[in-house]
Amino acid sequence: MTEQTFSLKQSGVRWLWLAALIFVADIAIKLVVMDSMGYGWANRIEILPFFNLLYVHNYGAAFSFLSDQAGWQRWFFTGIAFVVTGMLTYWMSKLPATEKWNNIAYAMIIGGAVGNVFDRVVHGYVVDYLDFYWGTYHWPAFNLADMTICIGAGLIILDSFRKKQPS
Template identity: 45%
Template sequence: MATKKKTASPGAKPVYKSSAGLLPWLGIALIVALLDQVTKITVERSFAYGETLPITGFFNLIKVYNPGAAFSFLGDAGGWQRYFFTAIAFVAVGFMLYLLKKHASQRLFCFGVALMMGGAIGNVIDRMAYGHVIDFLDFYWNGIGHFPAFNIADIGICVGAFLFIVDELRRVNQS
């Protein structure tokens, strides 16, 4: 919904400002986090740890846990990393809220940030509830090996980061 903002000069065009603000972007983040949690709960209840269900010649569903960060970075660090990565996620979500509020009219930018925020929230829920992140998407190439397993939150983070970069490159090319 748009509201009309008054202008200083009578001949100037009216400026429209969105009254919705953060709400659409928070909705996108919530959808990513909910979709992530529903899929993880389904895998958690349907699979034993390490159980694999082949889907195609390059993709499996698998239930694995990641106590670290991307690619199991610091996964064997002894437990402190749970709190460290949780704290980083809280700071990141706070910063993303600031970015969304400041740049609410930049649609591609905000869409990317909302996807990243939803992914961060989805993974931090796992860290707080279980002490690790549940991963279940396993892509591989015969003869080369398996890509590290990931989840819907990770997809949100990666796609969001890609859109963020595309938006920045587009903005730089325009100036």
């Protein structure tokens, strides 16, 4: 039992604090947006010539993928998030805590996925609030959870190009 406990303390699951931090920050920001902003594009707050804050619902996944469906996608994306979270947590348990790149990437993906799952389960949609645009073209609105998922995926890709030290 002591050997198992020691093993977990030295594994990548030690980085799950980052996932928890991302989850809490994501939910807190979404609650502030929902409580303090009016819904929709007409209520956006112009911050910069290329950036607005706004409050919109996303019933789909990235870029509103499948948002026009009857509702089955809510549980489909929730299921995918649970599977991915479980898989990444398992991988973290097999990595040493010193393997920072992948552990940070996995924790970022887990934190973002759980933040969006929380929205799907509690609200039935994901709260988005970041709107970047150029001229009249608007990038699909997104949130902190989406950003951390993308950054985590990018870190995994970058790590695949890094030269590894032989063990």
